[in-house]
Amino acid sequence: MSSTLKVGILGYGYATATFHAPLINAVPGLKLVAISSSNATKVHADWPQLQVCSTPEELIARTDIDLVVIPTPNETHHALAVKALTAGKHVVVDKPFTLDTAEAHDLIAHADAAQKLLSVFHNRRWVADFLTVQKLLASGQLGRITHFESHFDRFRPEVRQRWREGAGLGSGLWYDLGPHLLDQAICLFGMPQTIYVDRVLQRDGALADDWFHAVLGYGELRMILHASMLVAHESPRFIIHGTKGSYTKEGIDPQEDALKAGVRPDAKDWGVDETMGRLDVMRGTWMQHSQVANERGDYTRYYAAIRDAILHGAPNPVPATEALQVMQLLEAGMLSAREGRLIRLHH
Incomplete structure (x- = not known):
């Protein structure tokens, strides 16, 4: 393999x-070669130099592509990844990894048999607020953590005509934003002992869940994961309480909005979140109040790590085995919501 990793992407939707496409294009050592799409005009309007394959199978069959990226509807992830791995390609699958744990196990077996890298795009490990929370918890300033809330709220009252909001398999907010929050929870605290999830359709004309509330149990620690499509006012992103103090942070990492606006990762202030968090910590007999500046976020670190893993044997930034844990919690959460009960997890 050359020093440049040649990449193909299946589909040209929102993801x-x-x-x-913008993140891969921004990483040295990666070359975006082709995209599969039934609408070549749409692709060439943004990327005139790229080759467009009419089907995923046509792209996968190309001998000049080393890595296939799969940001297609969730119900297609497994079948397309099997085809790419069988063809001898390295594979990145967008979150959620698959529809269920059975499919996840099967893909891991295919990757092992092909001896190819299989990774899942949990890009929100590289956002400013989460990196800041990781650093804060590692510092021990809050003491033993007893309560942790992680919110991903938006205001989108109109149901849009897209598969994520439709009635198909893998649609709805639990499968869309749930993987982000669950992956971050596992990164911070590992797998929980229990999970309870409530899901509901709240918007007029909703076809899939657009609100969820999950409670993860870690001994005496309770972690709340929450998302809604009907929150008009900016809400706290993180609320953390410990035996020595508390931390709160509002606002969402700016990288997605920047990408939507056409800003590229080489911009001067890329990944900078200027909305600081508030830290309240006991210092002896008095409470100290301070603001916490954010670490710098950078989605491109994921693809840079993918490059290094394939070309230089560095660690996979998100191994499929870690994404499998997210699938286990997604699946347990579905069971909890369906039966209205707490699920005890056995690892």
Whole structure:
């Protein structure tokens, strides 16, 4: 393999246009060669130099592509990844990894048999607020953590005509934003002992869940993961309480909005989140109040790590085995919501 990794992407929907194509293009050592799409005009309007394959199978069959990226509807992830791995390609699958744990296990087996890298695009490990929370918890300033809330709220009252909001398999907010929050939870605290999830359709004309509330149990620690499409006022992103103090942070990492606006990752202030968090910590007998500046976020670190893993044997930034854990919690959450009960997890 050469020093440049040649990449093909399946499909040209929102995820490809907003995230994958711009991020791959921004990483030295990666070369975006082709995209599969039934609408070549749409692709060439943004990327005139790229070759467009009419079907995923045509792209996968190309001998000049080393890595296939799969940001297609969730129900297609497994079948397309199997085809790419069988063809001898390295594979990146957008979150969620698959529809269920059975499919996830099967893909891991295919990757092992092909001896190819299989990774999942959990890009929100590289956002400013989460990186800041990781650093804060590692510092021990809050003491033993007893309560942790992670919100991903938006205001989108109109149901849009897209598969994520339709009635198909893998649609709805639990499968769309749930993987982000669950992956971050696992990164911080590992797998929980229990999970309870409530899901509901709240918007007029909704076809899939657009509100969820999950409670993860870690001994005495309770972690709340929450998302809604009907929150008009900016809400706290993180609320953390510990035995020595508390931390709160409002606002969402700016990278997605920047990409949607056409800003590229080489911009001067890329990944800078200027909305600081508030830290309240006991210092002896008095409470100290301070603001916490954010670490710098950078989605491109994921693809840079993919490059290094394939070309230089560095660690996979998001191994499929870690994404499998997210699938286990997604699946357990579905069971909890369906039966209205707490699920005890056995790892």
